[in-house]
Amino acid sequence: MTSSLLYALAGAILCGIGLFGLLWLSHLLRKLLAFNIMGSGVFLVMVGLPQHQGGPDPVPQALVLTGIVVAIAATALAVVLIRRYFHLSGMTGLEDEPASPERGPE
Amino acid sequence: MIRTLRILAITLACVAFTGMLATSIWTIAGNSDPGNLPQLLSENLDRSGVEHPVTAVLLNFRSYDTLLEIGVLVIAGIAGISMAKTASLEDPQLRTADSLLYALQRWFVPLMLVLAGYLLWAGADRPGGAFQAGAVLAATGVLLRLGGVPMEFLRPGLLLRLGLALGFTVFLLVAVASAIAGDAFLAYPPGMTKTLIVVIESVLTLSIAMVLLALFVSAPVNDAEDPEEGSSS
Numbered sequence: 001m002t003s004s005l006l007y008a009l010a011g012a013i014l015c016g017i018g019l020f021g022l023l024w025l026s027h028l029l030r031k032l033l034a035f036n037i038m039g040s041g042v043f044l045v046m047v048g049l050p051q052h053q054g055g056p057d058p059v060p061q062a063l064v065l066t067g068i069v070v071a072i073a074a075t076a077l078a079v080v081l082i083r084r085y086f087h088l089s090g091m092t093g094l095e096d097e098p099a100s101p102e103r104g105p106e
Numbered sequence: 107m108i109r110t111l112r113i114l115a116i117t118l119a120c121v122a123f124t125g126m127l128a129t130s131i132w133t134i135a136g137n138s139d140p141g142n143l144p145q146l147l148s149e150n151l152d153r154s155g156v157e158h159p160v161t162a163v164l165l166n167f168r169s170y171d172t173l174l175e176i177g178v179l180v181i182a183g184i185a186g187i188s189m190a191k192t193a194s195l196e197d198p199q200l201r202t203a204d205s206l207l208y209a210l211q212r213w214f215v216p217l218m219l220v221l222a223g224y225l226l227w228a229g230a231d232r233p234g235g236a237f238q239a240g241a242v243l244a245a246t247g248v249l250l251r252l253g254g255v256p257m258e259f260l261r262p263g264l265l266l267r268l269g270l271a272l273g274f275t276v277f278l279l280v281a282v283a284s285a286i287a288g289d290a291f292l293a294y295p296p297g298m299t300k301t302l303i304v305v306i307e308s309v310l311t312l313s314i315a316m317v318l319l320a321l322f323v324s325a326p327v328n329d330a331e332d333p334e335e336g337s338s339s
Contacts, residue, residue: 005135008135009128009132011131012124012127012128012131013124013128015123015124015127016124016127017120019119019120019123019124020116020117020120023116024113024116045127049134049135050143052135053135054142054144055144057143058144058160058162058163059167061160061163062164062168063163063168063171065235065237066164066171066175068237069175069237069240069241069314070178070179073178073182073183073317073321074182076182076321076322077182077185077186080186080189080321081189084189
């Protein structure tokens with residue numbers, strides 16, 4: 001049990017928290033945040049696990065760097081889309097969800 | 107009742123997911139790794155043209171990923187811009203009349219530009235590189251934009267298109283050129299590796315900054331009820 005392994009396990013927990021938020025929250029922005037938390041968990045696993053096995057490994061680190069940039073761009077695009085959706089529909093949640101836009105768990 | 111059931115089911119699913127993930131991480135951590143990537147990398151680092159292993163992986167050994175990444179960025183940027191209803195950039199309503207911001211701008215913008223240049227150059231032998239430099243450059247642009255500095259090149263037009271596509275185009279040209287010359291796709295010709303990497307990194311920096319800034323600016327502006335919308339996002 002090294003600290004790197006602890007990072008990887010914390011990444012797994014972050015993935016779980018993000019999944020919960022993605023499924024439970026109805027506000028689109030919160031869904032987006034939860035999705036980003038899930039992504040951070042994946043990055044943490046990808047960096048922590050190889051480090052546990054043989055010291056810092058540049059290959060997954062480079063891949064995570066690539067992933068972070070893509071995640072930023074995807075998040076920005078999602079925010080633009082959500083704003084557009086809000087302007088067109090006046091709602092902050094998806095239509096077919098049982099929770100009404102106002103009633104999301106606070 | 108249904109709400110309680112729903113949250114219970116979701117919690118169960120998430121706990122099960124986390125448990126399975128943690129178990130597999132534990133199992134993988136227990137096994138010894140099959141290949142020794144770091145050692146393989148350090149043995150081949152001399153041939154990569156740069157001294158820093160992460161940059162070597164990004165721009166040489168796994169440059170395919172980086173090429174696809176900048177492609178994704180360009181697509182995201184184009185999609186974001188197509189959503190935009192760009193208001194006049196010099197719209198006084200979009201300006202933030204804050205003396206602190208102006209003072210910060212005067213000091214920070216030149217500093218951040220220098221920092222971006224340094225990060226780009228430092229990528230060869232220490233942490234740094236196109237992505238960090240691009241992020242700093244985009245942050246500079248965001249600062250300028252918040253201060254209401256007119257940036258004409260961010261309007262949908264020729265300059266914006268050129269800036270968005272520059273990094274991807276140059277990268278793709280290098281890749282295809284090496285393929286046509288008889289080598290593998292994305293294989294740099296020997297002797298020119300360092301030069302090519304520096305060129306690609308520079309245009310990547312510009313394009314990444316442009317995409318991020320364009321996505322920031324292209325947040326759709328509301329029609330009437332909330333004119334401040336465009337500047338606050």
